[in-house]
Amino acid sequence: MMKMRWMLGMFMVLSLCLSGCGLSETEEVDQKEVEAEVPDPDISGFVMDQDEDSILVVTPMDDGSGEEGRAMWVAGAPKGLWVGKQVEVWVDGDIAESYPEQATAEKVQELEMSEVEGADLKASEALSTALSEKEPEKSDVLIVSLLSFDKESDQWTVELDRRGTNQGEWKTTVKDKK
Known part of the structure; x- marks a missing residue:
């Protein structure tokens, strides 16, 4: 017991x-x-324009979100050159529902784009070069529909879709030289 x-x-x-x-x-x-x-970013896309500390972030045409060409002017971006870079943005406060939308950044994070085999330029540099060649109307929003590198011709093809006063496509090539 x-x-x-x-x-x-x-x-x-x-x-x-x-x-x-x-x-x-x-x-x-x-x-x-x-x-x-960590919460998801409020918008992810390419920086298509910059005005001092404000950047225009536009989602690509085929991002799968169902929101083709969503665009947002984001104030309060860190200093630096942002045009052509792919970013994620977290917003501080409300988003003004205009086109493009308007907001203030809580955080802006650059996404690393993988390097393309055989290319001297990064995709962000090719996009930035293409955007510098064409000055769009201020009311136009350019949306990336194609950004590709052709090894044989050693050049980038950049196709942009316009939203705004001048609807339509704009296509250019950028030589792959730094």
Whole structure:
């Protein structure tokens, strides 16, 4: 009888120890997961224009979001040259529902575009060069519909779709030289 009580007591002590350890560890993991969660950006796209600390971010034509050519002027971008770069933007506050939309940046993060084999220029440099060749009407929004490199001709093809007063496409090539 004494042996049975001793075994029952040990079983209860062991059960309490194991259940206490399990609760503590589970709570800690859950807390870390909550802290690690980062919200999705408000817009992702190419910077198609810049005016001091404001950048025009436009989603590409085939981004799969169903919002072809969504555009947003974002004030408060960090200093630097942004035209041609692909970015993600988190907005601080409300988004004005105009076209293009307008907002203030909480955070702007440049996305690293993979380098293209055989190309001297990065895709962002080719896009920036193409945009510098053509001065669009201020009311136009240019949307990237194609950005590709042809190894044989050693040049980039840039196709842009216009939204605004001059609807239509604009296509150019950029020689692959730095």
